[in-house]
Amino acid sequence: MGATGSAVSRVPGADEIQKETGFSSAHIYRLYDRFQVLDKDDNGVLSRRDLQSIGELAVNPLGDRIIDAFFPNGVETIDFRSFVRILAHFRPTEENRQREPNASEPLNSRNSKLKFAFQLYDQDKDGKISRAELLQVLRMMVGVEVTDEQLESIADRTIQEADLDGDGTISFEEFKKSLEKVNIEQKMSIRFLR
Amino acid sequence: QPVRLLGPGGLSTSLMCSACQSQPVPDGLQIVSFKWHHVEAPYIIAVWILVASLAKIVFHMSHKVTNVVPESALLIFLGLLLGGVVWGADHSASFTLTPTIFFFYLLPPIVLDAGYFMPNRLFFGNLGTILMYAVIGTVWNAALTGLSLYGVFLTGIMGPLQAGLLDFLLFGSLIAAVDPVAVLAVFEEVHVNDVLFIIVFGESLLNDAVTVVLYNVFDSFVAIGGENVTGVDCVKGIVSFFVVSIGGTLIGIIFALLLSFVTRFTKHVRIIEPGFVFIISYLSYLTSEMLSLSAILAITFAGVCCQKYVNANINEQSVTTVRYTMKMLASGSETIVFMFLGISAVDPNIWTWNTAFILLTLVFISVYRVIGVVIQTWLLNRYRMVQLEIIDQVVMSYGGLRGAVAFALVALLDPEKVKERNLFVSTTIIVVYFTVIFQGLTIKPLVSWLKVKRSEHRDPLLNEKLHGRAFDHILSAIEDISGQIGHNYMRDKWAKFERRFLSKLLMRRSAQKSRDQILNVFHELNIKDAISYVAEGERRGSLAFIRSASTDQLVNVDFSTQRPSIVDASVSALLRGNPSSVCLDMQAIEEKRKSVRDKEDTLSHHVLQQYLYKPRHQTRHKYSRHAITPNTEDNKQEKEIFRRTMKKRLESFKSTKLGVNYSKKSIKNYKKDCMPRKVNPEYSDIEEAHEHEVAHQDIGISFIASATRQALAETYNGIDNPTFISDENVMVRPAIPPWLSNEDTVVPSQRARVQIPWSPNNFRRLTPLRLSTRSVDSFQMADGPVPEHPRMTLPEGTHL
Numbered sequence: 001m002g003a004t005g006s007a008v009s010r011v012p013g014a015d016e017i018q019k020e021t022g023f024s025s026a027h028i029y030r031l032y033d034r035f036q037v038l039d040k041d042d043n044g045v046l047s048r049r050d051l052q053s054i055g056e057l058a059v060n061p062l063g064d065r066i067i068d069a070f071f072p073n074g075v076e077t078i079d080f081r082s083f084v085r086i087l088a089h090f091r092p093t094e095e096n097r098q099r100e101p102n103a104s105e106p107l108n109s110r111n112s113k114l115k116f117a118f119q120l121y122d123q124d125k126d127g128k129i130s131r132a133e134l135l136q137v138l139r140m141m142v143g144v145e146v147t148d149e150q151l152e153s154i155a156d157r158t159i160q161e162a163d164l165d166g167d168g169t170i171s172f173e174e175f176k177k178s179l180e181k182v183n184i185e186q187k188m189s190i191r192f193l194r
Numbered sequence: 195q196p197v198r199l200l201g202p203g204g205l206s207t208s209l210m211c212s213a214c215q216s217q218p219v220p221d222g223l224q225i226v227s228f229k230w231h232h233v234e235a236p237y238i239i240a241v242w243i244l245v246a247s248l249a250k251i252v253f254h255m256s257h258k259v260t261n262v263v264p265e266s267a268l269l270i271f272l273g274l275l276l277g278g279v280v281w282g283a284d285h286s287a288s289f290t291l292t293p294t295i296f297f298f299y300l301l302p303p304i305v306l307d308a309g310y311f312m313p314n315r316l317f318f319g320n321l322g323t324i325l326m327y328a329v330i331g332t333v334w335n336a337a338l339t340g341l342s343l344y345g346v347f348l349t350g351i352m353g354p355l356q357a358g359l360l361d362f363l364l365f366g367s368l369i370a371a372v373d374p375v376a377v378l379a380v381f382e383e384v385h386v387n388d389v390l391f392i393i394v395f396g397e398s399l400l401n402d403a404v405t406v407v408l409y410n411v412f413d414s415f416v417a418i419g420g421e422n423v424t425g426v427d428c429v430k431g432i433v434s435f436f437v438v439s440i441g442g443t444l445i446g447i448i449f450a451l452l453l454s455f456v457t458r459f460t461k462h463v464r465i466i467e468p469g470f471v472f473i474i475s476y477l478s479y480l481t482s483e484m485l486s487l488s489a490i491l492a493i494t495f496a497g498v499c500c501q502k503y504v505n506a507n508i509n510e511q512s513v514t515t516v517r518y519t520m521k522m523l524a525s526g527s528e529t530i531v532f533m534f535l536g537i538s539a540v541d542p543n544i545w546t547w548n549t550a551f552i553l554l555t556l557v558f559i560s561v562y563r564v565i566g567v568v569i570q571t572w573l574l575n576r577y578r579m580v581q582l583e584i585i586d587q588v589v590m591s592y593g594g595l596r597g598a599v600a601f602a603l604v605a606l607l608d609p610e611k612v613k614e615r616n617l618f619v620s621t622t623i624i625v626v627y628f629t630v631i632f633q634g635l636t637i638k639p640l641v642s643w644l645k646v647k648r649s650e651h652r653d654p655l656l657n658e659k660l661h662g663r664a665f666d667h668i669l670s671a672i673e674d675i676s677g678q679i680g681h682n683y684m685r686d687k688w689a690k691f692e693r694r695f696l697s698k699l700l701m702r703r704s705a706q707k708s709r710d711q712i713l714n715v716f717h718e719l720n721i722k723d724a725i726s727y728v729a730e731g732e733r734r735g736s737l738a739f740i741r742s743a744s745t746d747q748l749v750n751v752d753f754s755t756q757r758p759s760i761v762d763a764s765v766s767a768l769l770r771g772n773p774s775s776v777c778l779d780m781q782a783i784e785e786k787r788k789s790v791r792d793k794e795d796t797l798s799h800h801v802l803q804q805y806l807y808k809p810r811h812q813t814r815h816k817y818s819r820h821a822i823t824p825n826t827e828d829n830k831q832e833k834e835i836f837r838r839t840m841k842k843r844l845e846s847f848k849s850t851k852l853g854v855n856y857s858k859k860s861i862k863n864y865k866k867d868c869m870p871r872k873v874n875p876e877y878s879d880i881e882e883a884h885e886h887e888v889a890h891q892d893i894g895i896s897f898i899a900s901a902t903r904q905a906l907a908e909t910y911n912g913i914d915n916p917t918f919i920s921d922e923n924v925m926v927r928p929a930i931p932p933w934l935s936n937e938d939t940v941v942p943s944q945r946a947r948v949q950i951p952w953s954p955n956n957f958r959r960l961t962p963l964r965l966s967t968r969s970v971d972s973f974q975m976a977d978g979p980v981p982e983h984p985r986m987t988l989p990e991g992t993h994l
Contacts, residue, residue, distance in 0.1 A: 034676060034677040038675075051675060052843060056670070058839045059832040059835045059836050060670055060671045062664060062667045063671055064839055066668060066672070087672065087675070117664065120664070140838070141660070141663060141806055141807055142801075142805045143830075143831065143834060146801060150797075157656050162657050178658070178661075181658070188668065188669060
């Protein structure tokens with residue numbers, strides 16, 4: 001499925017998308033194809049239902065949260081551009097990119113990736129992961145054998161480890177710092193097929 | 195030999211056999227007689243099976259021994275012992291592993307078991323890699339081994355052997371193939387990641403086609419005589435490879451389709467349902483064998499293709515029966531195979547020793563395997579998503595075991611045509627013993643040593659573990675959404691085709707319906723159907739997990755304050771209970787850092803390590819010969835997550851789609867609502883409603899309640915069909931953003947129970963308004979400022 005010039009031109013707004021996200025035209029074409037497959041009622045936008053129909057997401061502990069991440073601010077549907085913009089977070093980071101001055105941070109930079117992940121935790125969008133929010137995520141990610149006491153204990157220790165200013169919550173900076181030794185570029189990137 | 199049954203007079207007559215003719219004619223009524231020959235054949239078979247099974251019991255009594263020595267090795271030793279006994283008693287090798295018995299009776303169950311339990315997604319996802327190793331790798335091994343041996347032979351080190359190039363190539367072809375039986379037996383003990391496992395395992399299964407072709411080709415070449423082989427014959431050989439492999443696969447698929455089709459109609463003959471699976475699969479094996487195609491491929495693919503439909507069609511007890519029987523047959527066969535490998539070796543008649551030959555064979559197969567793996571991996575890594583690392587390559591090379599298939603093939607050789615047959619047989623035996631025993635013994639320490647070396651030298655922080663795992667899940671989800679796994683284009687197309695045609699043909703209607711229910715998100719379903727699905731799942735599935743001790747212990751859990759960490763006794767109990775499931779990394783890290791970390795920290799890490807849900811590429815899709823549990827463990831994680839997700843979606847669905855008209859049942863079920871409680875106002879007594887709620891929450895998952903409630907609920911007005919009030923839905927749009935809606939979790943909290951009861955206020959508000967037919971109006975009016983409340987506090991309380 002190579003992308004030809006004419007094929008890409010069928011994709012609405014391909015050029016802006018390319019500039020904004022850094023995907024190549026081949027990638028965009030592939031993603032558009034996928035978008036169309038997902039778009040069951042063929043109206044050019046994806047609704048939650050379309051994403052929820054992906055079976056594997058139902059058995060992914062964070063599946064619903066991630067679906068929610070695609071629909072920011074309570075929108076009900078997203079178009080192709082927004083779809084690609086979210087996926088662009090997961091492009092492999094390019095090293096040694098020429099940072100133009102005043103250029104906005106690329107969507108796939110380490111910071112952006114971490115921000116994306118942070119937003120999954122931080123449901124009330126206050127810029128901090130509270131203990132309760134962390135407990136929520138923990139609860140989603142562990143098996144049912146783990147009791148609440150154990151979870152709380154884990155949550156407490158996790159916050160203790162990361163919380164540098166002692167306010168009992170994890171801010172984005174603290175979040176970043178706690179993950180500084182983790183190879184985010186690798187852990188949050190997928191190689192998009194051409 | 196005809197058997198004359200007992201005559202009416204009670205006179206016994208013996209089997210007509212030559213040995214018996216010398217028996218004296220009885221001159222009176224014999225009350226009891228010893229009729230050994232009457233039962234000889236089946237008796238011996240039964241005894242051997244019994245011996246093998248008893249041996250297994252004895253071996254597993256000592257956990258220490260089985261941890262170190264793979265069971266296959268132990269069985270071989272036992273076989274050697276028994277062979278010695280038999281030899282001592284009889285001075286003839288009366289019991290050997292004959293190729294007929296092996297190929298017709300012992301091998302099919304093992305391979306069928308492999309195919310039936312094959313993790314399809316993993317298998318087909320890595321099919322390219324597997325095929326490459328199976329075909330190219332085997333040809334490489336066979337050719338190089340044969341040629342090198344021939345080359346060395348020419349130098350004369352081996353001494354005078356009556357063998358030509360073709361004989362060596364023939365030998366190379368049968369010794370090159372990795373053996374599925376041996377691989378499984380050993381990999382069972384070593385916990386490798388599932389991609390690696392499926393590659394080696396898949397390779398061992400699929401290389402049968404190559405082995406069969408090469409063996410037959412060289413065998414006939416040897417028969418024709420080296421000088422008469424022409425180019426045409428070589429071309430024919432290559433063509434026959436394709437014919438054999440594709441033909442075998444097709445036969446397997448055809449029989450799988452037949453089997454799936456048949457099971458569609460077995461609803462009324464449940465008792466014999468399992469039988470079909472075995473008979474039809476076995477027939478595929480025999481048919482393929484009859485047509486001189488690859489029988490292993492046939493039965494493998496029969497198992498691979500039928501599993502989905504068979505599991506969907508036959509009823510649950512039959513599924514269990516099939517699984518257990520298959521495991522039993524496979525495990526039993528494997529045991530017998532290894533034992534007989536031992537016994538057959540004790541036969542001095544076949545022993546021919548040629549140091550150079552044997553040593554060189556060992557060297558060559560190991561070396562060429564390593565080289566082959568390295569080169570192929572380098573090539574494949576350029577096209578693979580998931581890279582194969584050094585440790586994987588080590589395991590792959592080291593785990594290429596030879597086993598009974600090679601032995602059976604070599605025993606099939608005709609001593610007339612292949613003069614050095616005995617040498618080949620002896621060498622094969624030694625090679626098999628070496629790989630199974632030595633490599634089997636050492637692979638586990640090797641792997642753990644390598645893993646320890648490569649593991650992190652510093653403690654992963656709790657944060658890193660947790661977030662790392664979260665990232666894995668996120669990545670899996672994004673991969674799924676963007677359709678970037680493997681050749682998703684093909685997979686999507688296949689899934690579409692499969693759904694439209696195959697499933698309609700091969701799956702029972704009821705199974706199709708429930709399958710569709712799973713994948714749809716209720717937008718066409720009545721809520722009632724959705725509830726019944728989940729309730730059904732809860733009822734059928736392991737209710738045990740819901741009733742786990744931890745939920746029962748749940749008492750006043752106050753989340754608002756920071757609680758001091760309690761070292762929970764149950765955690766250590768959990769840890770003690772499952773020593774084998776802790777993976778090697780954990781052990782290594784723990785051993786190094788035990789002194790440094792404090793106990794609680796350790797426990798936190800242990801709990802996380804053990805209970806964090808595994809992301810897709812780490813899920814143990816482990817195929818296990820001896821246990822069915824790995825499947826259920828996978829399913830368990832999936833079930834839990836799936837139920838949670840469905841409940842969540844159910845709730846958000848109902849909150850967006852439905853209005854006020856809930857039946858009493860559903861209200862009790864959805865205890866944690868951001869919405870004001872919508873009680874069926876047929877309740878005149880509000881307190882009673884409240885009490886009921888609390889009572890239900892005590893049980894834990896209220897869906898259990900629904901299972902019983904359903905019977906009662908039938909009498910009530912069911913839930914209105916959402917489509918009926920669909921136009922009004924738009925107005926019932928909840929103001930809260932979706933992600934704030936109750937993130938449901940499995941375990942309710944006391945706090946949540948404390949939270950909810952403010953809603954009785956709303957009940958009072960609602961009830962009088964119920965009279966309006968546009969129930970939405972009442973809802974909206976009740977909605978007012980109240981919903982703000984729960985949103986602030988609920989995220990604190992209700993989520994755990």
